[in-house]
Amino acid sequence: MSAKKLAMGALAGVLMLSLAACGSGTTGSTSGSGDTIKIGIKFDQPGLGLKQGDTYTGMDVDVAKYVADKLGYSESQIEWTQAPSGQRESLIENGQVTYIVGTYSITDKRKEKVSFAGPYFIAGQDLLVRADDTSITGVDALSGKKLCSVTGSTSAQNVKDKVPDVNLQEFGTYSECVAALAAGSIDALTTDDTILAGYAAQEQYKGKLKVVGNTFSTENYGIGLKKGDTELCTKITTAITEMISDGSWQTFVTNNLGPAGFTPGAGNPPTPAACS
Amino acid sequence: MGEILANYDFVGAFWLTIQLSVLGTIGSLLLGTIVAVLRVAPVPVLRAMGTGYVNTIRNTPLTLLMVFSILGLTYILGLQISDNAKTNAFWWAVIMLSLYHATYVCEALRSGVNTIPPGQAEAARSIGLTFGQSLREVLLPQAFRGSIAPLGSAIIALIKNSTVAAMIGVTEAAGLMSEVVENETGTLGVFFIFAVGFLIMTFPLGVAVTWMSERLAVKR
């Protein structure tokens, strides 16, 4: 083979690779035929939304399934889409998901872009510590302790404001913090108590980690949907109300977050707000 | 725009970038020279170690190296530089920048060594210099002068790559940038501030390197 052919071959190979790659689509979801519903969840939050092989587990996943069922979609008609925190608003705005159940706090800033049904859960910022650690009972005990959080997150800033001399290590994701915590190298991890309970309930960490249970903020988890879609919002709100009254809500919480001995904080189960 | 400038610590972020760059440059030049010497050493095992080091570190994304430095080295191996997590992250970022860019420094020097005519090494040996002496007195000085252009490029790349330290919570330029993009709208102006900041840091260096590589080139 001459070098020219080799050169062309290499270029053609690169081109074909990129074309083939473009055809393979994203996040494993095939384009829907009308009969399916696309729901956004987290893929990497144990106890809330976690991809385990080809199945999805967690409280948010259970809630999403329940709501889909009430909207008339069976489980096999659901297409799960990964909805990382930084992308949730645009996923909804672009109509790539019908709704998102993914540790999605209702805030005024987000309400400018999307509508929320709910809240379906009231979370609060809390601390995750090692199971044998009795010295950290709340945020005030963090003085001089090593705390882990995600780069630029509001949870980290909250603690920093309350306890200025906390020793803060920031990582890109919570999983990295949990790995360091489980290895005994940092003292605490802070974010929503649901996320923390999810880790504590995970099989690999069972008995090693615990949630302190002393929340110091309130996060109202809602189901995000297209702004102004009152019809869908009303349907979902009804579904949430039913889910709470028929006991499914309690089952979802117990099954997913219970194994760590976690009980939902004050205000749970919440009363969903009316859609506007 | 003015409000954004007032609310965020741009000067502090760029000062951190400069510190990371200067310390990383010193580290990578020192370490890169050592690895380059290993790679041309007479002992096969040392050469293999040098090659293994370059192939491993250079082919790993810097992002992963940064994460490993805290998660793996500090927290698993217990190699903690400072009790303060911020200081610890800063120094590990310096070390990882040095380790990563040392591979490029090493390759630059090695290509410099390889541009030296064999007669130089042979002459050094024939007047009785040992391997160490011939490296110190004859070969490395020529190699440094012959590899100024790629060395300069390695340093410019290091300055830009110092942004990756944001991944472990060092709030230099990129860390601040992502904070601003997250919280503010209309960030085009901010992007240009960062871009111009890096232009100011790298462009004069590039010009100086080109000038020096022409001036200091070993005339043959």
Next chain:
Amino acid sequence: MSAPALFDAPGPKTRALYNVFTVVALAVVAVIGYVVITKMGEKGQLAPYMWEPFLTPVAWVEYLIPGLLGTLRAAATAIVLALVFGLLFGMGRLSRSPFIRIPCGLVVEFFRAVPVLIMVIFAFGVYSGLQLFGSALNPFIAVVTALTLYNGSLIAELVRSGVNALPKGQSEAGLSIGLTRGQTLRQIQLPQALTAMLPALIGQTVVILKDSALGYSITYLDLLNWSKTLGSAYGNTIPAYIVAAGLFITLNYLLTRLASLVEHRLRSRGRTAGAVTQAIPAAPLGPPEGEEILHPHGHQEEPPR
């Protein structure tokens, strides 16, 4: 190592000394390895549940292979687009008209100076703010944009220095048989410069592959991001990152080998090719950025005479 012979064939004393070095070096490596393994064991990182998932097909089919595809997709698209960008702006910089040459030069210098991470974050901010693309595509396009602009600028410089380094006779011959300047550039100079650039281009894919990992910070689903998800699912974040690093190293090592293979073939083609291949690394500006242009085994062989 066909490098200049830096040392004499060892005599008996030196051989003994080398043996000492060998033993000491091996001992140091062994001690480091031992400490790492022990510490990992102490911190529970060697527990079987952490490593067993990688022996099952699920970990590969559901996490690592989609991750590899994500990384390759971004890298392959970026290298193709960067090549187009580089050719256009490289030719622009070679233009005789200052109205083309100067703007092209400014664009190239600007994007060479801005760190990829800053560009990735900014592009993602703009795309998701303006909703230019479907949001699942935003991170992908942001990564590809940043990688294309940056690496395209480098390739533009390669094209320029490559063409400039060709023997003058090439363009003179083209002009003397009646080709225009543009025709000479396209039909005579560029093909030679591009052939000579091929190893450097393949080396560039290594850099692009590694840099695509920066997409991690804007939720692009690359190998690193999928390894994180894998780590969450099995509670083995550190082993997952180690495996990801292993995959990156293997992939990039193979690409580097390919680059040196291609370079070798080009060199062994004879006089003209030898001269051209030699021209690129020896170009006055040199490779514009040390980080990006890899000459894995460059400069080792003597050019054919």
